[in-house]
Amino acid sequence: MNQEFYTTREVLEAILTSIDEGIHVINTKGDTIFYNKVAAERDRMKVEEVLGEPLIQSFPSLNRHTSTLLKVIEKGEPIKDKRQSYMNIHGKMIETINTTLPLHMNGELIGAIEIAKDYSTLKALSERLLDLKQSDTSQKKNKGATNSVHYTFSDLLTVNPEFLQVIHQGKKAANSNSSVLVYGESGVGKELFVQSIHASSSRRNAPFIAQNCAALPESLLESLLFGTAKGSYTGAVERAGLFELAHGGTLFLDELQSMPLQLQTKLLRVLEDGLIRRIGGSKNSRVDVRIMAAMNKHPEKALQEQLLRPDLYYRLNVLSYELPPLNQRPEDIELLSEHFISYFNTKMQKHISGIEPDLLKFFHAYKWPGNVRELKHTIEYMMNVTETTLLHFQDLPPFLKIKDTHILEIHPLRETLKKTEEKLITNALMKTKGNILQAAKLLQIPRQTLQYKLNKIE
Structure with missing residues (x-):
């Protein structure tokens, strides 16, 4: 052995x-x-x-x-x-x-x-994050300002009927203190939607604190959320967690399905009784926090894959909203493009007047896997490189230029097959240094067939 x-x-x-x-x-x-x-x-x-x-x-x-x-x-x-x-x-x-x-x-x-x-480095980073959030919360409370909220419902730009209905329901949620669950693909604007609910609620002047559940390992995420008691582990000090910092306001937990199941149990208990206990502590503290959570995976799929506790899902599912992806909102593409052009005109001190028609056709044909975020970054890139007052095809990011040929240019099938066949034959001959027999074996066709095709090419 x-x-x-x-x-x-x-x-x-x-x-x-x-x-x-x-x-x-x-x-x-x-x-x-x-x-x-x-x-x-x-x-x-x-x-x-x-x-x-x-x-x-x-x-x-x-x-x-x-x-x-x-x-x-x-x-x-x-x-x-x-x-x-x-x-x-x-x-x-x-x-x-x-x-x-x-x-x-x-x-x-x-x-x-x-x-x-x-862990020492990760812990120091998480504690620094807590200190910054605590400092930010204290300063803004003293100024009477809204905490960390940059968006309201007016920033949700859409003419899509389905999304308009979701926004209408979200405005109703602003009048409630019930938990909120939002799900949708990455880049659709889940945090923007959640911030809008908070900004329209009675908690608008209280803290809004966001934490991505996928950003930290379980032990650090737990101490970040619940805080630590002195001596609970080596070097631990008395430190409030995000629940305490968000007291009176909203705690937004993004990518909830990435939170370990054991920690989801503790979150469920907070939702049920409003009590938290610092890590290593002996006493409970009551917190008044509205929990809003977001997922980029459909809850039903997360349940099937055992990434989400059923009891936590049913507890959070009081007010749930699914935000439609951009490829299901084609009427929003031009609206959002114009908005981002106007935004970057101001930011970059430019004077771009719009998008050429063929480029707009591409925007409508493209699936936008990164959703609104990808559209925004695409517009930003194009406005950095364009040399005209209209955005054109040549201004597209390189990876999208490749995709535009597949989306917009449709060639006759016979011509496409012929070119593909010639390319495969050429590559096989290059790899075998011109040996027709070996090239035929690579292409898995008889030698006579390859010779016939070569004669046709010539």
């Missing part, structure tokens, strides 16, 4: 060394058999101080109860996204978020591999 394992070691090392993550591998005895430079930099160690040494010798604060690697060796089960604090031999405290997996060969446990991220 060991000989077979170490025979493949050079291949494994070449792969693992190229990965931009901290990788630490131990055998069943607890000795380190692989340790890359990324892991060494994270642990403030040198590779030679760890490689070949017992794990607990390199990191004396760890033992079989606290080490994720040793736990996996003991139980043979994976541990995912586990926060770990430990001290290296130089007395430096390290904090990581680890995913640790058992290694098996021929059905036998031979070791464990750990992929770790530097």
Whole structure:
């Protein structure tokens, strides 16, 4: 077993060394058999101080109860996204978020591999984010200003009947304190819609705080939302979370389906009783927060894929809205284009008067997978490069120029097939350096057929 394992070691090392993550591998005895430079930099160690040494010798604060690697060796089960604090031999405290997996060969446990991220940096970033939001909230409260809201319903530009009905229903939601669930493709304007509800509600002068649930690992997202009590983990201080910062206002949770299921349970409890408890704390605090959530995946699909708890979905589904994608709102394309041209004219001090007709036809034929956001960025790009007072085809971003030929130019089928066939034959001959037999094999046609086609081309 060991000989077979170490025979493949050079291949494994070449792969693992190229990965931009901290990788630490131990055998069943607890000795380190692989340790890359990324892991060494994270642990403030040198590779030679760890490689070949017992794990607990390199990191004396760890033992079989606290080490994720040793736990996996003991139980043979994976541990995912586990926060770990430990001290290296130089007395430096390290904090990581680890995913640790058992290694098996021929059905036998031979070791464990750990992929770790530097939790210290992530934690510092999240705490800085909290401090900034807390500072922003305090300043704006003192000024009596609305917090972090830049949009109202008047910014939702549409003449599409379906979207107009959604906006009409959203205005009704502004008179309520019930939870809101919005779903739609990326770029359709979910946060704009949610901000509009908040701006029209009685909470308009209270905080509006947004958090993307996919942006942070579970442990950091939990402490960011609920706050921390002093001593709850190494270096923890008393710090309010987003629920407390949003007290009296609205907390917007984007990409809700990315929130871990265990954390969704805690969110459900807050929705039910309005109580939160800081991580490591012993007392509950009541918060008055309206929860609005958004998803870029349809809730039914998220439920099927077990990304969303059914009880949380039914609790949030009191007021739910689906925002239609841009390709279902063709009447809005010209309206939005004119709006973005006017916006960037002011911002860039330009005088673009509109879009040429053929370009507008392309805009209507294109599917806009990035929705309104993609249209806005496309207009911005074109206005940066155009040399006329109208936007033209040549002003399109390069990747869209490729697509426009497929959308707008329709050639006769026989001509297209002929050109495609000639191109394939030419490529096959180039690859085989003119060998007709080998080229025919590549094209999976008889040699005589290829020769016949070549004579026709000539």
